[in-house]
Amino acid sequence: MKYLLVMGLVLVVFWIWRHNREAERDAAAAARPPAPPQRETAVTEIVACEVCGVHLPKSEALIGNRGIYCSDAHRRQAGGQGL
């Protein structure tokens, strides 16, 4: 009977300790500022205009049959036709 009482006491102490740890962890998580949004890490290929040499992302560049251009005016100036 005495051991049952000691075991019950140990279980109660363990439960209280565990409950306090969870409460501390929740409080710490609430106090922590939200993580900043992930920055875009995709690599964008940069290309240079054949006429003026300006660098721009390949997604914004105009591709002619003689090279890559920053604008339609430079593509026409270089004599390249659009694809």
Ligand SMILES: [Zn+2]
């Ligand atoms: Zn250009």
